[in-house]
């Protein structure tokens with residue numbers, strides 16, 4: 001294994017997955033180094049979300065390895081996965097907030113679940129987090145009273161309460177207006193500046209260009225092509241360009 005590969009915080013090796021007789025992944029390989037952001041793109045139904053869910057053990061590969069900091073999580077039991085999920089945060093499409101809880105309670109939940117902070121400490125951390133994510137004053141609102149953009153930002157703020165090393169974003173800007181899209185991009189960049197490693201599944205190419213270091217195209221069950229963003233801006237041909245330009249599904 002090359003040195004470059006060994007420094008991958010996330011490594012997916014020969015990942016295979018089928019549902020019934022429908023083969024989705026047939027040998028996916030990629031890695032993401034510490035502090036990098038990989039944009040994962042591909043047509044609808046190519047298995048981007050299944051791949052992300054597998055990285056936190058919500059799906060099991062049929063074969064292959066999923067290495068997080070060099071440890072294969074693919075055969076882990078639920079109890080071990082709880083520890084992995086402290087390190088690897090999955091930011092769900094809609095924020096996945098608890099509807100019956102206020103924003104404050106939603107953010108307090110992971111802290112109360114995993115740490116022994118005093119209520120005063122919990123309150124301080126939540127106020128700081130809401131400030132950081134541009135959401136001050138939203139403590140007492142319920143998810144149902146928030147716009148889609150705010151819900152996504154609260155979901156991101158909640159995932160970050162655990163200070164994860166890795167963040168997996170599933171379409172974080174889908175359906176957002178330019179203001180909220182920019183806010184999400186700023187949050188991703190600010191986390192990246194702190195050394196957070198990330199994968200961003202999206203159809204939003206301007207966001208890929210704004211926040212990612214490299215981009216991989218999932219095509220026919222494998223990583224069809226992978227480019228650094230710099231290379232992507234220069235290279236004018238190939239499946240990646242056809243996909244981005246809407247010339248292939």
Ligand SMILES: Nc1ncnc2c1ncn2[C@@H]1O[C@H](COP(=O)(O)OP(=O)(O)OP(=O)(O)O)[C@@H](O)[C@H]1O
Pocket residue numbers: 019024042043044045046047048049050051
């Ligand atoms: N639990 C499941 N049982 C059966 N089939 C599933 C399951 N989860 C996903 N699939 C199928 O696997 C394929 C890949 O789904 P996935 O959601 O990963 O696609 P995607 O690339 O994220 O698509 P999109 O860009 O539209 O969100 C789809 O055909 C989907 O129907």
